[in-house]
Amino acid sequence: MPIEIADAAQPRLAKGVRLQTDSASGTSVLLFPEGIVELNETAQEILARCDGRTLNEIVWALAEEYDSDVAALAADVRETLADLQKRRLIELT
């Protein structure tokens, strides 16, 4: 069973991981030793807000910006962050 990420968790990029725009494609990518991950739009929008904000704050910020349902959004954000955490691309504090 995956561990549920708490509302108060603060996701941040893991050490050695860089978020950057790929000028060739215009999309956001994560760069890390020997690896490149191209981000989909959801992951891109979430990671752009992983700057010390809590999961809860990120969800509300996105809900406000995109005028969408908080519960559905929260599930999306949790799923995306859990996937990134499993790949050690983010850390939770």
Next chain:
Amino acid sequence: MPATTSDMTAPRPYALLAELTYRCPLHCPYCSNPTRARNNGELTTDEWRRVIGEAAALGILQIGFSGGEPLVRGDLADLVRAAREANLYTNLITSGISLDDDRVGALHDAGLDSVQLSFQSDETGLADEIAGARAHQRKLNVAAKIRAEGIPLSLNFVIHRRNIDRLPQVIELAETLEAERVELANVQFYGWAFLNRAVLLPTREQVVRAREIATAAKARLAGKIDIFYVLPDYYETRPKPCLNGWGQRYLTVNPTGDVLPCPTASSAIPDLRFENARGRALDWIWRESESFNRFRGTEWMPEPCRSCPQREIDFGGCRCQAALLTGNAANTDPVCEFSPNRAVVDEALRDTNSSSSYRPDWTYRINPNGIR
């Protein structure tokens, strides 16, 4: 963009391996550098800056500074800075020898993103014997300095017959040194390693045990250390998907400026003509040159690859291995069980696994003459 007669569009490359020099203070017999290197002078700082700029313009996102030992170059920090200014993710692949506090600091200030530090074993005696130099204790100090500076650290171990039984202790060392990432790479047979194959190829029994240990460690350390286990391909029945396909994602520039689809191609495939960054733009070499197009895609493939459902999964394996073991780079990698040349791999395995006398008399790597 120039018109081409081929309807194949070149893919976009992601990573550049910058082999800054073949000079190295270590003499590891498993080195994949060419045993005889062409001597026409190392690229200058300005030439490397131009290569880095052209690579970034081609779409490259990652650069690995390698060699030889890249620290031998006094301009390493300048080149790291140039790569960061071009928005590249910068990796230093190093033995760590001569990396003192000042240099670690200078590299970090230049924007170095990550260090991959090689180790030969977990214990000094064997490690120094393999390196052909007193290196192990210095490496331990260097690892601590990298940690103290806060640069992400990977440890790279090349595994072979002489150190494979130390795998549990090697993994313990990685834990002690608080590495984020560990590569346990079974030796691949190119360059000096090909020359020393009879000494380096592990036994089947060793390989089976190593795989169990690596698998268990991977599970135990999940979330703490990323462990990458590179398979001993001679013991596999299907070839490795070398480079994710020739001329698909990677390019290498060697110390004298030759632009290669892979670092071992220039010595393993002597009949292929490679272009030099001094005379040609990287973009042209990547898209148009014969060397990058020769094995691109699937058109070049002979049987059994041509009709194989795996052809876009393993790409026929490794062109260099095909050249070294069969004399023709266009053959199926003889590691493949369907290769008509599989017998050459089996013969090497039989020699290693049937002989009761094992003599660890390898040839140490020496630096190429006069390359500056």
